[in-house]
Amino acid sequence: MQTDQTLKLENQICFAIYACSRELTKLYRPLLQELGLTYTQYVTMLALWEQDQVTVSTLGAKLYLDSGTLTPLLKKLEAAGHITRTRDKNDERNVVIALTEQGRQLREQAVDIPEKLLCQLDASPEEGGFLLTQMQELMARVQQRTNSAANIKGDE
Amino acid sequence: MQTDQTLKLENQICFAIYACSRELTKLYRPLLQELGLTYTQYVTMLALWEQDQVTVSTLGAKLYLDSGTLTPLLKKLEAAGHITRTRDKNDERNVVIALTEQGRQLREQAVDIPEKLLCQLDASPEEGGFLLTQMQELMARVQQRTNSAANIKGDE
DNA sequence: TACTATTTAATTTAATGCAATTTAATTGAA
DNA sequence: TTCAATTAAATTGCATTAAATTAAATAGTA
Numbered sequence: 001m002q003t004d005q006t007l008k009l010e011n012q013i014c015f016a017i018y019a020c021s022r023e024l025t026k027l028y029r030p031l032l033q034e035l036g037l038t039y040t041q042y043v044t045m046l047a048l049w050e051q052d053q054v055t056v057s058t059l060g061a062k063l064y065l066d067s068g069t070l071t072p073l074l075k076k077l078e079a080a081g082h083i084t085r086t087r088d089k090n091d092e093r094n095v096v097i098a099l100t101e102q103g104r105q106l107r108e109q110a111v112d113i114p115e116k117l118l119c120q121l122d123a124s125p126e127e128g129g130f131l132l133t134q135m136q137e138l139m140a141r142v143q144q145r146t147n148s149a150a151n152i153k154g155d156e
Numbered sequence: 157m158q159t160d161q162t163l164k165l166e167n168q169i170c171f172a173i174y175a176c177s178r179e180l181t182k183l184y185r186p187l188l189q190e191l192g193l194t195y196t197q198y199v200t201m202l203a204l205w206e207q208d209q210v211t212v213s214t215l216g217a218k219l220y221l222d223s224g225t226l227t228p229l230l231k232k233l234e235a236a237g238h239i240t241r242t243r244d245k246n247d248e249r250n251v252v253i254a255l256t257e258q259g260r261q262l263r264e265q266a267v268d269i270p271e272k273l274l275c276q277l278d279a280s281p282e283e284g285g286f287l288l289t290q291m292q293e294l295m296a297r298v299q300q301r302t303n304s305a306a307n308i309k310g311d312e
Numbered sequence: 313t314a315c316t317a318t319t320t321a322a323t324t325t326a327a328t329g330c331a332a333t334t335t336a337a338t339t340g341a342a
Numbered sequence: 343t344t345c346a347a348t349t350a351a352a353t354t355g356c357a358t359t360a361a362a363t364t365a366a367a368t369a370g371t372a
Binding site for chain 1: 356357358359360361362366367368
């Protein structure tokens, strides 16, 4: 059923998420500037602080980013001295990303960023947790769709 | 309070929104390709279908985009024949964006896109409405912060 | 072994996004 | 009225993003 409301900008969940994502990133920017990181570099470091010694594609799967985005980004993190990029001796197609000591230490400077952000938003942990769950559920649904779309494409 | 969990990627609301936004955009892409629009061009057209004869800055305020993004995007929509860009005779600093007849007619091809998306996600209108409200509340909080940050900056 | 298919990164191309600067036009105050 | 301040777009530079192509390495098969 389509009404006049259907195409209203304010009724689009996707636009709300899209705009919110960009505005949230702006909120992080001044905090991340102190670490010399962009937002994408920050989430990449988050992933690596959980687990390093991973390939570009493993990292990409966690971050939903492909090598076209990650390769230049990882080269910058390497140039900044936070990580190393090494070809896997066993399979030289793989590039293994590892933290340097400097990259590991950067975590100490980042550890209070999430709290600062939540404070800025006056969000309680409960609200935050609830919204997080909702986003993850939506993400799961989107993933099902993009995966099945990819499979259809792959079957052709 | 910081725990080991604090910096976990899966606990970051911001990352959930950031990743979800990109994945949702991917879901729109094939539908929008039929109209020859990118996602950002699509939301710009949504805004213009609600109201045209607006300035670049008015449009930017609705979309949370600045002239650095909008100017080249609007030139492309103009080149595609969907809009016109005209200097305001009363105040030549302003560029007024208006739909062409072709741009107005494009709406008919777009009108079933939101429904297709919701179907793909198996989302009920209730779930959708609920999430939308939550995102808008978060957005309002973020806006408060970015505005006050801008004011602080402006006061210096 | 030789050849093909697959896999993984890297590269290329095009489109955002944002910050900072520049340009042009207008406004407002001395 | 003249000039400084403000405003609106455009421009510039840098950093993502995604899709498509390329290149290198490996795996699988005849």
